[in-house]
Amino acid sequence: MTITGTVPTLSQTVEGFSSALTASPEAGTITPKVTTQHQSGTATTVTVQAGPHNFVIDEPETLGGANAGANPVEHLLASLATCQVITYQVWAAKLGITVETLEVDAHGDLDIRGFFGVDDSVPAGFNAINTTVRISGPESAERYAELSAAVEAHCPVGDTLTRGVSINTDVEIQP
């Protein structure tokens, strides 16, 4: 990536959005979307298209897949961990806090008896998710605590997961 003088800094981007959305609140609503397609002839290989980006999600051989990509629950954890990273970056810019290095790991326990229907009293999903944030830079512990609290309050994926959302599914049977 080449940074030139004409590319706004993240602080400028954040300030620009904040001003624009204060003036025009209705401009805040966006509608992210993805399309996915099962790959014929495979057990669990799925291609994903998200705007100009495409990637493959699959299961490992032990679960019957071809291991052509990370699996859906790993992508769920990745969405949370990277959303925390990006929310740290954006709120560090907003609060004037310097961050030098930043890593976030995520893991959670899942009982696959739920997925396979072995015991219907076992939930199919995660019971809890744990993330570990490793951050370095010149600020005080208090400033990084302020930043962490702002991230917890404003991370879109974290908010979605902790609040829970309804999922509406339409099934179309094709001829």
Add this chain to the structure above:
Amino acid sequence: MTITGTVPTLSQTVEGFSSALTASPEAGTITPKVTTQHQSGTATTVTVQAGPHNFVIDEPETLGGANAGANPVEHLLASLATCQVITYQVWAAKLGITVETLEVDAHGDLDIRGFFGVDDSVPAGFNAINTTVRISGPESAERYAELSAAVEAHCPVGDTLTRGVSINTDVEIQP
């Protein structure tokens, strides 16, 4: 991918897991994990490692990023849509239902005033998520409805999102 006579079918994999997990319920717990790292010198580019797989998550230029990959909320939608695809495949094998083609799209509305802290009464995450499943094959509408109900009950990402989970975050300030 080459399928040979020694590779079990998805039905055999599902039956094998079901027998093994009925005999040893404690073997059902797995702990998926990912590690992520902010790329120094970028605003929002993050690398992800999930077992042997790595990929990049970023924001588009309009949000201050380098657009080096789909963003976290798109990955959240991708995790849900592909989890539905794979749960369709696994439960079709379990229920003896033939699926010929299968696509799942996902989208949801998000008000970025929450993310940017413009209005703290606005949630940062999705309010609802919509998926559209397009399926084809030789079975009756009733059989595909039976399959869809099984997927709704057993999809790990869907269950996580609709139930909501707690997120425990540890922050380590590095020297």
